[in-house]
Structures are given as C-alpha cells and as structure tokens.
Amino acid sequence: MKADKLYPESKIELNRFLARHYDRLLNFLSFGTYSKFIARAIADTGIEKENHILDLGCGTGRNAALMLGYLGPEGRIAGLDILPEMRKQFEQRFEKEPRVTFIRQRIDVPFDRGEKFDLVFMSFVLHGFPQAVRLIILENVNRHLKPGGRLVLLDYARFNLNQKSFIFRWVFKKFECVYARDFIEHDWKEILENHGLRVEEEKYYYKGNLRLLKARLVDISVSRPG
Numbered sequence: 001m002k003a004d005k006l007y008p009e010s011k012i013e014l015n016r017f018l019a020r021h022y023d024r025l026l027n028f029l030s031f032g033t034y035s036k037f038i039a040r041a042i043a044d045t046g047i048e049k050e051n052h053i054l055d056l057g058c059g060t061g062r063n064a065a066l067m068l069g070y071l072g073p074e075g076r077i078a079g080l081d082i083l084p085e086m087r088k089q090f091e092q093r094f095e096k097e098p099r100v101t102f103i104r105q106r107i108d109v110p111f112d113r114g115e116k117f118d119l120v121f122m123s124f125v126l127h128g129f130p131q132a133v134r135l136i137i138l139e140n141v142n143r144h145l146k147p148g149g150r151l152v153l154l155d156y157a158r159f160n161l162n163q164k165s166f167i168f169r170w171v172f173k174k175f176e177c178v179y180a181r182d183f184i185e186h187d188w189k190e191i192l193e194n195h196g197l198r199v200e201e202e203k204y205y206y207k208g209n210l211r212l213l214k215a216r217l218v219d220i221s222v223s224r225p226g
C-alpha cells in the first residue's frame with residue numbers, strides 16, 4: 001500500500017510508469033485488440049457534431065482523439081485528469097487542436113467548472129473508487145450535464161467473478177483492485193436510474209465483460225442515490 005495515494009488500495013491513481021506507457025500497455029494486455037474495441041465503443045457512444053463533451057479521467061487523450069473524429073467545428077472536448085504524465089501526453093496529442101482542452105481537476109471531490117455539457121464520458125475510471133466516492137462522482141456528472149444531456153459510462157459489466165474461468169479470475173485480481181471487485185457486483189443501471197439518469201441503451205464487449213451504458217439526465221433534482 002502506498003501512503004501518498006488518497007485511496008491506497010485503488011489502482012486508478014496510476015503510477016508514473018503505468019501512466020507514461022498506458023496506451024501501449026492496454027494494447028499489449030489485450031493482444032492488440034484494444035484499438036479496434038475502443039473505436040467501436042466510441043462509435044457506439046453516438047456523438048453528435050456539435051456536442052460539447054466532458055471526459056472525466058481522460059488519461060492520454062486516446063478516447064478524446066477518437067471522439068474528435070465525430071465532432072464538427074462547433075464541437076468541444078474538455079478532458080479532466082490529475083496526473084502530469086497524462087496531461088503531457090494529452091496536450092502533445094492536441095497541441096494544434098483548439099477544440100480540445102485539458103483541465104487538471106480531481107473528479108472525486110465535489111466540483112463545478114461553471115459549464116454544462118451535452119455529454120459526459122467516463123471510461124475505466126468509476127470502478128477504481130470506493131462506492132461513496134463513486135456517488136460523489138455521479139453528482140459531479142449531473143452538475144455538469146445540460147438538462148437532457150447524456151452520461152456514457154464505459155466500464156466493467158455486472159458479473160460474478162466466481163463464475164469466470166481461473167485465468168480470467170487471476171488476471172482480474174492481479175491487475176484490478178478491491179474496488180473493481182465491488183464495482184462489478186453493483187446494479188449500475190439501478191444506481192443511475194436512482195440518480196436521475198435514465199438508461200437508454202447498453203452495449204457489451206469482450207464476451208460481455210465490458211459494457212457501455214448510455215443514460216440521459218431526466219431529473220436534475222435527484223442529488224444522491226441510495
């Protein structure tokens with residue numbers, strides 16, 4: 001356990017090495033299939049040309065680069081992350097792209113950027129936090145969505161780890177933290193619904209282990225799910 005991390009048992013606050021090599025590592029661990037998968041998932045997101053997108057825990061900007069392909073001149077992406085290694089890669093990637101900006105911002109504490117977005121995108125971030133913190137993040141999502149705006153959540157699907165193969169369980173336990181094990185047990189569709197977000201569509205990848213949940217903000221009065 002590292003004492004300098006806010007959630008010592010979490011792996012979501014990547015170390016410098018992992019952050020620097022994050023994209024390459026995903027390609028390697030997925031046997032080269034990640035690029036095709038993530039392009040599919042971003043296509044499934046249903047981005048519209050003029051969308052203003054908030055990417056929470058944006059990482060290197062790999063997802064933002066794909067999302068940009070769907071935007072017209074009026075579209076915008078704001079990527080939020082905390083790691084300098086991610087900022088460097090993100091800003092290098094979008095050096096000449098005025099529609100994309102990086103903002104250093106913790107997403108696990110209540111915050112308000114003073115702007116509303118059409119779409120909040122979050123991929124492989126929510127699972128890495130304790131449940132109480134995930135609910136704070138959902139409040140941040142709602143605070144930044146326009147009425148009728150959408151949350152697109154790409155993360156682990158709901159499954160029973162004990163029913164998976166030995167090799168799957170080994171890899172999951174090796175590379176993921178205790179919070180991820182807790183994340184897969186929650187009913188995220190119900191949690192989003194309780195949070196004023198109506199789930200409209202879900203897509204599954206990698207034999208149903210990963211899921212894209214598409215939800216629309218329908219009730220801005222709901223502050224905190226139970």
Ligand SMILES: C[S@@+](CC[C@H](N)C(=O)[O-])C[C@H]1O[C@@H](n2cnc3c(N)ncnc32)[C@H](O)[C@@H]1O
Pocket residue numbers: 012013014056057058059060062063080081082083086105106107108122123124125
């Ligand atoms: C597993 S990576 C996913 C990156 C990116 N979303 C993707 O799918 O490629 C998790 C990201 O969340 C960022 N992160 C971790 N804790 C955070 C926090 N409290 N606030 C904002 N970003 C955070 C990390 O720096 C990292 O870039």
